[in-house]
Amino acid sequence: MAILELRGVTKRFGGLPAVDDLDLDVAPGRVVALIGPNGAGKSTLLQLINGLIAPTTAGAIRFEGRDLLGRSPHEVRRMGVATVMQRPRVFTSMSTLEDVAVGARFGGGERLREGPATEVAAEVLERLGLGARRDVSVAELTLHEQRVLELARALAGRPRLLLLDEVMAGLNPTELTAFVELVRSVRDDAGLTIVWVEHVMRAITALADDVVVLALGRRLAAGSPDEVMRDPRVIEAYLGRGAQRC
Amino acid sequence: MALVLDGVAFGLQLALLATGLTLIYGLAGVLNLAHGQLVVAAAMVGAVALGAGAPVLLALGLAVVTAGAAAVLLDVTLLRPVYRLRGQARVLLSLLLTLGVAFAADGLLVHSFPFTRLNLSVATPSVELLGVTVRSASVVASLVAIVALGGLVVLLRTTRVGRAIRSLTQDEEGAQLCGVDPGRTRRLVFVLGGSMAGLVAVTQGLVSSVGATSGLDLTIFALIVTVVGGLGRVSGAVVAGVLLGVVHAVAAFHIGTVLTFVILLVAAIVVILVRPSGILGGAGS
Amino acid sequence: MSGPLGLGPGGVVAPPASSLRAYLPIVVASVVLALVPLSLGGSRYFLSLGVHLLVVASYAVAFNLVFGSTSQLFLCQGALAGAAAYCSVILGNRYGLPLWLTIPAGVGLAALLGGGLSWVAVSRRLEVIYLGIVTLAFSLVFTNLLLGGRELTGGETGLVVDGGAGTWLRSPAAAYYLFLALLVGHLVVYRAIERSRLGWGFRALRDDEVAAALAGVDVARAKVTAGVVGAAMLGSVGATFAAHEGFVSPTTFAFGEVDVRVLVVLALGGVGTLLGPVVGAVVVTVVDELLRPLGQLRLTVYGVVLVVIFLGFRQGMVRSVRSLWMRAGTRAGPRTD
Ligand SMILES: Nc1ncnc2c1ncn2[C@@H]1O[C@H](COP(=O)(O)OP(=O)(O)OP(=O)(O)O)[C@@H](O)[C@H]1O
């Protein structure tokens, strides 16, 4: 049984399809990498799932068998789907701990009070190695730390599905290795399902169970990382450019 | 018919008023709430110059130059910090700053010129137009507006600066990459927008008169027309100006000015809610 | 930068965790304000000035909740207060209903209008500038309907209020304490919300609406709640003020009369601070009296103050004094750590 199912999902921006009649099934506990050239519709797809964008045609998006279509982002979050966006979006007036506590207090299915929410936040920050920075203003964090912070905020609401959008972009090699390890441990600890948009091939080969290739909003190929990378259509559409980028 | 002609004449004034506002908003992201005060400042300078015995054309030229200069002064002084911000934050800060400027200017103008009015409507002969008698002052004012609006459109469509203005209006960062100097173009747009406000003082002086307390009302009218035409759209402002001018003339005749004003305000609200890009733009956003 | 679209408070501090420290400033402020009339010997002139001070401070608390906490630029404080006032007065005059019925009815109407405006803004996803224009247009529509609907509203001359005539409500001293109680009530509500789950949501959405929604904050509901509560605050003050004055007219609630002043008060005191509205109201009221001889030029002073605040002094007075205090403390006081 798939934890996430998409059927015939289409989103057009002014006539041009960004996501085109797409079907997708994600099995529980898998890490699914979503790759494709710039403008392939990857971010749009994640935002269709998390409720930030409404699809153009009806189609269906189901999570754990429940319909996500027509729900607003906070409802989707409370149902167990957390997102880390492509650009860091942090709460600049807050400390690291407060920022993560927002995720704990509002994100989970049950209503946490202030005290317990802060405890959960402190615990998650500790686990992700950001405990030492908990009382620092988030505006002072580095890009890498902000990414970890966002991951922490997402996890603080105890999601079952995690949507990651190019969280590795802009990190240096050391940070990248550290972040890959972080995502791996998160997956192992929590048994999370992860749908992960990424350009950094190293990270994908290290972590992904399945790879789905998007181009022009359609599925071009799918399979294990090895299979996909050998597929000539994929090499043509994506890796030719992707290889240069890395 | 007479009502419609009256409305068109009034609408052309509204269009002139609103294009200045919308041009500046489109390019600089500044919604200048002191726009009406520019008109008033121009009118007061013109009236004082006329009172001092200056020739009419010189006095009116001075008036227009005053408004243009005041606008560009605003751009290079108080508004400078605004341009460090982007998007919503820029719009909000400029809104609050120009609101402050509007109060400051209003207080100063009303204090300094409590009884001065720019009034050019010396007994002008009436002329026959489309079988209707109209005041020639009104015809002259409309012609001035048409020439100014036409000149603006030609400038935007055909010249290099015009293209620079239009490209910056669409995409500030992109245009900057292509070598358009945003600061210079912005100053030019403030001069243009301000001068058009100055022209409004002249044309309003022709058809009726402008006093020191008219600032807020003028700004509100400019806002309504700008919104109905779509914020930042010059052609929209022209069309909306003429349209609302006619609506105003016809409605004012039948139901009085108070309710007419309510109609215009409601029109602006409805446009924002239903078609935020203005009457010429596509629905929704 | 944070606060409404990066404009307001730099480095908002979370409300204190302990209840004592959270509500102490309100206690201190209300004691000080309660002692003022006694120290001034209860002169009628100062009392009526005091009432005006408390009224504008209460309006500013409401604006602080709507604009400071949820970044909704409502330019219709006067109209919302006025809607409640006229509603209450008309119900009282026409149907002879008592104040304890008509004032809540007015408050209800204001809350409905404020919530409606918020709801429209949220569901149409209005950007701040469009909400500003819509609410400004709403203000002007309100004023013009008052002027146009002569039979109901008395037009330009307004209405004389029958309810409350000859009672303590009309006495300056009693009214002063009544409006003080209203202000304290507003401050307590403001602080309680700030410390609640809803207040956490406000802080998050004020920093970044999208991130807040993705973290599970119901942004739409939070904003509409702020609109309803803020408008109810405005309405309660407006309707009570009408009952106290015994008279309502369009100018009492005009944009230039209420909204402009409230904006200056809140900007001066500090957007997003608990006592900013009170401090701002005191300063504006005092300065206003001192500048009375200037006549029209007072407006110029307001304008310059607004420009200066938004150019360089965006924290407002409360926060500036606090940071000065803390700096002085670290320099002079013995360090305990
Ligand atoms: N809000 C929008 N309005 C109009 N077009 C959009 C919008 N968002 C995305 N698009 C278009 O939809 C297409 C898909 O965009 P999307 O951001 O989903 O691509 P992506 O695969 O995430 O690319 P990248 O690797 O650059 O992040 C692009 O052509 C983009 O220009």
Ligand SMILES: [Mg+2]
């Ligand atoms: Mg993307």
